[in-house]
Amino acid sequence: MKTWTLACRNLLRNRRRSSMTLLAMVIGLTAVLLFGGYARNINYGLQTSYVRYGGHLQIQRSDYFLYGSGDPVAYGIADYRRIVDAVRGDPVLRSMVTVVTPMLTVNGIAGNFAAGASRTVFGSGIVVDEQRKMRQWDDYGFPNRSGPLALEGTPPNAVVIGTGVARVLHLCGVLRVAQCSDPVAKREVSTRATVPGDLAQLALAESHSSRDSAFAASAAHIQLLTSNAYGAPNVAELGVVAAEKQGVKALDDMYVQLHLAQAQRLVYGGGEPKVTSIVVQLRHTADIDRARARLTSVLHGLPGGDALDVLDFATLYPQYGQVTGMFNAVFGFIAMLFATVVMFTVGNTMNMAVTERTREIGTLRAMGLRDAGVRRMFICEGFLLGLCGAACGVLLALAGALSINHAGLHWTPPGQTDSVALTVRVWGETAMIGRHALGIVLVATASAWLSARRASRMPIVEALRFF
Numbered sequence: 108m109k110t111w112t113l114a115c116r117n118l119l120r121n122r123r124r125s126s127m128t129l130l131a132m133v134i135g136l137t138a139v140l141l142f143g144g145y146a147r148n149i150n151y152g153l154q155t156s157y158v159r160y161g162g163h164l165q166i167q168r169s170d171y172f173l174y175g176s177g178d179p180v181a182y183g184i185a186d187y188r189r190i191v192d193a194v195r196g197d198p199v200l201r202s203m204v205t206v207v208t209p210m211l212t213v214n215g216i217a218g219n220f221a222a223g224a225s226r227t228v229f230g231s232g233i234v235v236d237e238q239r240k241m242r243q244w245d246d247y248g249f250p251n252r253s254g255p256l257a258l259e260g261t262p263p264n265a266v267v268i269g270t271g272v273a274r275v276l277h278l279c280g281v282l283r284v285a286q287c288s289d290p291v292a293k294r295e296v297s298t299r300a301t302v303p304g305d306l307a308q309l310a311l312a313e314s315h316s317s318r319d320s321a322f323a324a325s326a327a328h329i330q331l332l333t334s335n336a337y338g339a340p341n342v343a344e345l346g347v348v349a350a351e352k353q354g355v356k357a358l359d360d361m362y363v364q365l366h367l368a369q370a371q372r373l374v375y376g377g378g379e380p381k382v383t384s385i386v387v388q389l390r391h392t393a394d395i396d397r398a399r400a401r402l403t404s405v406l407h408g409l410p411g412g413d414a415l416d417v418l419d420f421a422t423l424y425p426q427y428g429q430v431t432g433m434f435n436a437v438f439g440f441i442a443m444l445f446a447t448v449v450m451f452t453v454g455n456t457m458n459m460a461v462t463e464r465t466r467e468i469g470t471l472r473a474m475g476l477r478d479a480g481v482r483r484m485f486i487c488e489g490f491l492l493g494l495c496g497a498a499c500g501v502l503l504a505l506a507g508a509l510s511i512n513h514a515g516l517h518w519t520p521p522g523q524t525d526s527v528a529l530t531v532r533v534w535g536e537t538a539m540i541g542r543h544a545l546g547i548v549l550v551a552t553a554s555a556w557l558s559a560r561r562a563s564r565m566p567i568v569e570a571l572r573f574f
Contacts, residue, residue, distance in 0.1 A: 114487035121460070128456040129496050135445035136500025136547050140540065141507055142441055144533035146434040151247040151532065153427050154392060157420045159242050162206070162386035163395050164402060165423060166190065169416050171383065172423070179212040180336050180374055183381030184415070190385055193409060199401050203394045205244065208237035209382035211370045215333035217268070217363060219276040226275045228268075228331070230363030232370025235259050241388050250528050257349035263366050266329065266345040271360030273350040281327045282350040331363070333373045336381075341373050395419055442543065446550050449496075453489055453551045457558035460488070482559040489555020493548035501544055508533040 118125045168175070171182040184190065187209050194200055194207045211232040218225035235258045242256070257267045268276075270284050279287035327347035335341045345365065353359035371380035389398055399417050406412035421427055508531040516529035533540070 110483055110487055111491075113484060114491055118488055118491060124456055124459065125492065128452050128492060129499070131452045132449050132493065132496025132547055132551065133500045133503060135449050136497060136543060137503045137507060139438075139442050139445055139543055140501065140504035140533055141511075141531055143438055143539050143543070144504075144508055144531040144536065146431075146438045147536060147539065148530055148532040149434055150431045152249065152527070153430060154420070155245065155247060155249060157424050157427055158246075158388060158392070159244050161420055161423060162208075162241065162388040163392060163420055164387040164389070164399055165418050165420075166194075166385040166387065166402065166406065167383065167416050167418060169414050172416070172418055175212070175383065179214060179383045180334070182383055183211075183336070183375075184209075184383065184385065185379060185381050185411075187382045187385060190406070190409065190412075190415075193405055194385070194387065194402065197401065197405050200398060200405070203389050203391075203398050203401075204387060205390050206237055206241050206386070206388040208234050208241070208386050209367065210384050210386055211367055211374065211381070212383040213331075213333060213363065213365070213370050213374065215331050215373070217272060217276065218330045218332065219278060219328075220330055222277040224276050226272065227361065228272060228363045229358075229361045230365065232365050232367040233258070234367050235261075241386070244388060246391055247532075250530075257351060258364065258366065261348050261366075262346065264343060264345050264369050265348045265366065266331070266369075267349050267351055267362075267364040268329070268347055269359040269362030270350045270352045271356065272362060273347075275360070276329060278327050278329075278347065278350065282347060284350050331365075331373065335373070336375050336378060341376060343369065343373055345369070442546075446546065449547060449550050450554045453492060453554035454557060456492075457485055457489060457555045460485070460558070482556070485555050485559030486552060489559075490548065490552045492555075493551025496551065497544035497547045500547065501540055504533050504540075507531075 166184070168182040168184060171179070175182040191207050191209060194204065213228075213230050213232060215228055216225055217228040235256055239256050239259060258265060268278075270287070273279055273282050273284045274287050278284070328344055329347055330342055330344050332340060332342045351362075353362050367382070368380075371382075375381060387398070387402065389395060399419060402417045406415050406417070512528075512530045514529075517526040518529045519526045
């Protein structure tokens with residue numbers, strides 16, 4: 108007990124030096140925790156975005172992830188409704204799963220034949236109601252909510268396209284795409300219609316056979332040409348209900364989204380409808396390993412289930428690991444940098460204390476205090492400095508995070524188009540706070556130990572005659 112009391116008194120003997128050392132530790136820990144909270148928020152934000160659009164897990168045919176983009180039709184899952192029912196009805200998965208929904212990848216050529224423009228597109232057919240429920244997932248309490256799906260409440264042959272697709276197809280004006288001038292208005296009428304007549308007649312026949320009153324009221328139309336499962340061309344005229352900007356330009360220039368039933372008619376015609384993936388969204392990301400193991404077990408119990416893979420969102424979206432890995436590397440570098448600063452600052456403080464108290468150390472040694480006692484005295488001082496610095500740093504980081512979260516700042520995360528509130532997630536991250544606070548205490552204690560070791564080895568005679 109006397110050792111701790113003496114350590115406190117010794118720290119107060121030179122308040123200015125102790126305060127400067129404490130300030131360095133507080134600023135270092137605060138900066139590390141604030142950046143760590145920012146990096147953690149980036150991690151959770153990206154995860155939320157991917158889970159809302161692609162679920163936690165996806166059931167796919169084996170090797171579809173590696174080779175399916177070139178020919179998704181060849182990797183269709185037959186009798187997918189039985190798989191969906193099996194997942195929904197499993198007693199173990201029922202408590203973990205929120206949404207199980209099929210998706211069909213569609214490749215083709217979209218054209219605005221009236222303007223003589225076309226381009227290759229890539230997209231998916233979805234079940235709108237189930238996708239709308241997926242958009243409501245918010246396990247981390249973000250203030251930003253996803254808006255309604257553009258396909259919600261639309262006729263079966265409606266489609267949503269990317270703004271890049273709208274530009275190429277000269278639909279900027281009718282879809283009110285910002286920062287886009289329609290070059291069709293500058294062309295001569297004679298140069299517009301360059302589409303082969305057979306495709307135009309096929310699209311016209313399809314439009315007459317499938318148009319309903321709601322579709323006829325649509326101001327923008329495109330023709331989507333695909334190759335069906337039997338190798339024959341299939342075309343449908345679709346009503347464009349919206350042009351939505353995607354976070355990646357390459358995707359924005361090719362993006363289409365349509366109803367699952369319409370996509371299946373394009374790809375499979377009158378044959379058995381299939382899907383390319385079954386999306387599974389969980390209540391909590393922490394259940395992902397347990398859910399994947401159970402899903403694999405359920406699939407192996409079904410006919411043909413051995414030919415299916417279960418992939419998590421981190422595998423499906425490699426950029427998630429790349430972005431979070433970059434932030435983790437930067438965070439680790441900053442933590443190491445501040446740990447080095449704290450180590451040298453505390454070491455310098457302890458070295459100066461040893462120098463100033465050399466005669467005192469010699470007197471204590473002459474009175475019978477052993478080497479371990481001298482080391483213990485300085486180590487306790489370093490520990491107390493680290494403890495005070497950790498406590499003050501944590502409190503200041505919490506206050507700083509609260510200020511930032513209520514400052515009304517916004518930014519646009521990678522891969523997104525809409526700005527979101529800039530928040531720093533420090534409160535509630537107990538593991539991160541405890542790990543770095545303990546690190547500050549250990550660094551301060553270790554730095555003090557090096558000085559204490561030098562003081563304990565000092566000869567008594569030399570210490571007593573030191574001036």
